[in-house]
Amino acid sequence: MDADKRYYTRYVISLKGRVATEKGSTFPVEIVDISAEGARLKTDSQVNLNKGDIINLVIKWKSSIKTKAEIRWVKNEKFHTEFGIMFTEMDMANREALSSLISEIALASLSDLYTR
Known part of the structure; x- marks a missing residue:
């Protein structure tokens, strides 16, 4: 079994977003x-997506x-198509918003553990 190469915890969510490819779709x-x-x-x-393609993503949150x-x-x-992405460019304001989103998800999952 391969060791998981991730450095950060993944959180299951359901948020809407929009992707724009470099080809214009x-x-x-x-x-x-x-x-x-x-x-x-x-x-x-x-x-039609390929490994290595660069996309722009908008995550709809607060x-x-x-x-x-x-x-x-x-x-x-x-x-449907399912695909994994690695963030490559994000300015500080968007990075802070992402951190807030992840913190909120993490805290919600922690409170689920303590309310059982």
Whole structure:
């Protein structure tokens, strides 16, 4: 079994987002998990993406979080595409918003543990 190469904890979520590719196509996505370094995204239809492609992503949260990312893997299913990304460029304001989002998710999952 391969050791997990991630440095940051991934959190399962369900947030809406929008992707723009360098080739000019845009499409909605669902963010299904997220960490400080990347995310797993899912489309509602099949899209043509390749490992190594650079995308722009907007995560819809309290304020929109904007980042540039590299596609690390792609899995095409019958009716959708799932893919993993690693954040590559993000300014400080967006990085702080992402940190707030992850902190909120982490605190919510902690309180679930303590209320059982």
